[in-house]
Amino acid sequence: MPPPDPARRLTQRDIARLAGVSQTTVSLVLNNRADADSRIPAETRDRVMRVIRETGYVADPAARRLAAGRNRILGVFTYEPVFPSATGDFFHPFLVGIEECAEHCGCDLLLFTSAPTVAGRKRVYHQDHRLRLADGCVLLGRELDREDLTRLVAERYPFVSVGRRDDAGGTVPYVGADYPAAVRELVARTRAMGHERLAYLGHGSSPESYADRFRGFAESVPEPLRLSPGEPADMVERVLAAGVTAVLAEEYADGVALTDLLGKRGVSVPGDLSVLTLGDPTRPAPTDIDFTGFRIPRREMGRQAVEELTELIEGGEPVQRLLPCEYAEGATLAPART
Amino acid sequence: MPPPDPARRLTQRDIARLAGVSQTTVSLVLNNRADADSRIPAETRDRVMRVIRETGYVADPAARRLAAGRNRILGVFTYEPVFPSATGDFFHPFLVGIEECAEHCGCDLLLFTSAPTVAGRKRVYHQDHRLRLADGCVLLGRELDREDLTRLVAERYPFVSVGRRDDAGGTVPYVGADYPAAVRELVARTRAMGHERLAYLGHGSSPESYADRFRGFAESVPEPLRLSPGEPADMVERVLAAGVTAVLAEEYADGVALTDLLGKRGVSVPGDLSVLTLGDPTRPAPTDIDFTGFRIPRREMGRQAVEELTELIEGGEPVQRLLPCEYAEGATLAPART
């Protein structure tokens, strides 16, 4: 593959020749180097700048990266399909935040779309990844690959996860949502309305985000009762028999499914039973139920993740930060029947 | 800025040393060069491959780009804000298509988010753009910058516009929607229902997409009547007085505004007047009116734009292609009153 020659792009040497200086000088001017040694008089600087402006010269980013090791390009890796697909709507706000912050700090975003899906999973470290083209990388997805994380940490590649992650052979930098606190608040509000027996509907484990929710629940409820989303059909009866008056659904879609089931059984929400959801819908759940629950600060998480990443690239320390979720008043929480 | 040294990444030289061959050989193996000259026996190849696998070596994309001029990275430049913002929903499907195709052909996407907004406009050729990091670029937006286009053409930078564009100092490659044909079809269907006097509501010029719509209208209507979206409030009366029985709204939002206005005047849609829309909403227009009109094949346009771009990069010829729009049956077109 012979280096293509589209109109023979300008190089610093060309600029140097036109300005009657050396390539070194052009580089110095371009990077605004005003070191003690190598100071360049305004006249020379202006001459070079003028030629640059007139020719519209722009440094080759690849060469720049190679020589200096920096790029102002941030990678974005998404474990879940972001654009097409069902989960797209959930991830969109994160990307909005990421994009906003990138624009703000003059960075371009490299979407690692080339990662092939092998056995239903994507991996950062696939054959021929372009990780090193970016200065660092933001990781997005409900569940990250632990091998990827371990290797990223080991190689000391600058990255930030959107969402809290357990350690992986070292500290994993992240900007997450404070699910435990959000769930505790929800539990407190629910109890303040007279509910004494609460249940948690969901897995409560595995992806950190689920585990965190359940932890918040377990921490604030004396005898935490957990129901699996796949429970047999008599779940409703068992719940009621157990004296449960409020259910917290880990997943929005589970909340919808439960409410449907309750409707069929003639149990009214929130008249007979309150149903809360722990976050925004990650799967499309067509419904117009206005659930009480909380909002994940997705946009802000994306934004701060990029912020952290740039600081990390500048040599800062890895940070782990949790953002508060916002209580969302809805129509599915009512005082417990007495 | 001294080239950072995070764990001293592997290079081909390292692989070469480990495999007991030269760096050249590693490169040859890596790129599967089986040229007549420089053929490498399976044994050597395997040895090198094994070391590569064991070490997890991946070539530095920046160096690769510099040396070979290729990258498998496609740029995406959007003139309108894509992620946040009102117009986001309109552009989203294009990106879905772009992303799909990029994934399919193993390319990463470089989002040029660093382009600053100067005087309300974004430019591809801003200070310090990273255009040259990508092999080519997809352009997205209702209205592209003509200077950008001219320069892209002049520099023979591989790019494809999503949406038809007028020439800019040369042929502009694009994958667009065939608005003239779509509007002609709509006109034909409308006339088939007995409508004889039609009006076009919109600018009918400026961005190519508007001009094309109006052209399709003007081509198929004897005495084309055009109404500006900003017309005075007596527009409705004038329309009716002119004997118009169907209005084609260039913009979805204009169709909504008109329908509201009609409602207030006691004119029923489509009972008294049919209102069609020429494409999907580009601005958020909260309404549940089910307009008759057509759908822009946005996803497919994105997909084909990337396809064209990769072919262009491979040395193919610039292509201009229009995709058909799909008729969308709605509830706002009815037979003309007799």
Place this chain on the structure above:
DNA sequence: GCCACGCGCTAATGCGCATTAGCTGAGGAC
């Protein structure tokens, strides 16, 4: 026995830039 030839590999080069070491000439100290 000598040369031609081709296989299997490597040394050398350059991509465009940032950086380091060092050169040149003017001016001042003595």
Place this chain on the structure above:
DNA sequence: GTCCTCAGCTAATGCGCATTAGCGCGTGGC
């Protein structure tokens, strides 16, 4: 007049890779 300093540059180098030219050695022809 000599030496030193320092401002203002430049030559040279290397980043990691792809590519070109070419080396050394074994084999076959005659």
